[in-house]
Structures are given as C-alpha cells and as structure tokens.
Amino acid sequence: MHGDFLQKNPTNRIVVAAALMSPTGKVLLQRCPSGHPHAGLWEFPGGKVEKDETLETALIRELWEELGITIAARDLEPLVFSSDRDQRTSERSPYVILLYTCRFWDGEPRPLEGQEIAWFDRSTMDSLAMPPLDIPLAHKLNETR
Ligand SMILES: Nc1nc2c([nH]c(=O)n2[C@H]2C[C@H](O)[C@@H](COP(=O)(O)OP(=O)(O)OP(=O)(O)O)O2)c(=O)[nH]1
Numbered sequence: 001m002h003g004d005f006l007q008k009n010p011t012n013r014i015v016v017a018a019a020l021m022s023p024t025g026k027v028l029l030q031r032c033p034s035g036h037p038h039a040g041l042w043e044f045p046g047g048k049v050e051k052d053e054t055l056e057t058a059l060i061r062e063l064w065e066e067l068g069i070t071i072a073a074r075d076l077e078p079l080v081f082s083s084d085r086d087q088r089t090s091e092r093s094p095y096v097i098l099l100y101t102c103r104f105w106d107g108e109p110r111p112l113e114g115q116e117i118a119w120f121d122r123s124t125m126d127s128l129a130m131p132p133l134d135i136p137l138a139h140k141l142n143e144t145r
Pocket residue numbers: 015016017038042043044045046047048095097131132133134
C-alpha cells in the first residue's frame with residue numbers, strides 16, 4: 001500500500017524562479033540556448049533547489065550564477081506556483097515551479113550562461129513561446145500590479 005502510494009506519487013522536483021520587475025513594470029526573461037531541453041523558449045531565471053538549500057538561498061544562488069546579480073532574501077516575494085498536473089502523460093518526475101517577484105537587486109543583469117535576456121511588458125508575454133508550466137505563471141504575473 002505504502003509502496004504503491006510512493007510509486008504513484010514520486011518526489012516532486014522543486015524549481016524556484018524570479019520575475020525581476022523594472023521600475024516601469026517590465027519583466028526580465030531568458031531564452032534557453034540550443035542544446036537545452038527548452039531551447040528557444042523564454043523562461044524566468046532560476047533553477048532547481050539543491051540539497052540543504054532553502055527556497056530563497058537557492059534562488060539567490062541561481063540569480064547570481066545566471067545573471068551576476070545580488071539579491072536579499074527579504075526582496076523576494078512569493079507570487080504563485082505551477083505544477084505538473086497529470087503525471088500519467090509524463091515520463092519525468094513532477095516539477096513544481098515557485099515564482100517570486102523581485103523589485104530590488106544589486107548589479108546589472110548579464111547573461112552568464114549562454115542564454116539571451118530581454119525585458120518584456122507583462123501584457124506581451126502571452127505571445128512568447130514559453131514552457132507549459134510557465135504559462136499560468138505569466139498569466140498571474142500579468143494580473144499583478
Ligand atoms: N529556471 C527555470 N526553469 C524552468 C522554467 N520553466 C520550466 O519548466 N523550467 C524547468 C526547466 C528545468 O528542467 C528546470 C530548472 O532546472 P535548472 O535550471 O537547474 O535546469 P537544468 O535542468 O538545466 O539544470 P541541471 O539539471 O543541468 O543542473 O525547470 C522557468 O521559467 N525557469
């Protein structure tokens with residue numbers, strides 16, 4: 001019984017991501033480089049939470065590695081999450097993506113991992129190619145002031 005439960009409910013993989021918001025309300029997205037499973041798609045900066053990290057320390061680390069910016073945990077505001085709803089259609093472990101907004105950071109974001117970065121009006125995000133789990137995140141962000 002317990003074994004069955006675990007088999008049908010595999011461990012979730014937690015991904016933390018940030019919507020960096022400019023003073024004019026634009027959001028920074030990054031386009032995955034070729035060779036990446038999401039090549040060509042626009043994503044929020046972030047990544048998987050590693051063992052022994054809190055959600056916020058993982059996100060702070062990812063934003064430093066990917067964009068070279070420094071963020072304080074107090075400036076990360078949880079906004080919304082998105083998860084794989086139907087495991088029967090998926091070969092992979094379920095992902096949960098937790099999106100934070102962030103309006104304050106130190107440094108100028110630079111694409112340090114071969115990705116492309118750009119600032120978008122939230123109302124135009126609907127027309128971008130994004131991974132499936134990002135679409136509800138972008139909708140929620142568009143409703144946010
Ligand atoms: N950072 C980020 N990842 C996303 C988004 N949407 C989405 O489906 N993902 C997926 C892509 C990756 O499989 C996972 C993030 O993990 P990651 O950035 O550590 O990516 P990765 O698989 O290249 O890393 P790794 O296993 O090679 O260490 O979440 C998003 O908006 N931002």
